[in-house]
Amino acid sequence: MYVVHFFEDKVEILNQLLGSVPALGDPLTIKGRKGKVTGVNQVDDKHVHVQITVEKVAAKNKPTAADLSKKKKR
Template sequence: MVTIHFFENKFIVLSQLLNHIPSVDENIKIKGRKGKVVSVEQMGENKFHVHVLLEQATKKKLLAQEDSKKKKR
């Protein structure tokens, strides 16, 4: 088992103990977000840093019309 630290823009997203080391350009899913492995660096005998590029989460916006329909108390 190896320790894998997943990084996005120099910030740790997730640290895990895994049997499988992800390869470059592999599609992964971290915390419900889809992403792609950009690079893999071996830092020690059983420690790896994996740099990932995650998709941006989209936020739903409330329409102004919906706000006017609500009753104010």
């Protein structure tokens, strides 16, 4: 069993106790976000630091100024 620490840009996102360490390039889903493993660093016998890159989520449609003016004012 390994304690795996998942990092994104020096920020720890998650740590888990896993039976196997993810390999370089493996796809991951952490907290509902998709990503890939970009680096694996073995700290000691039990601890592993895994660097990940998370895909950017496309922004949803935001109302423009024209849309806001059409709303009924109270």
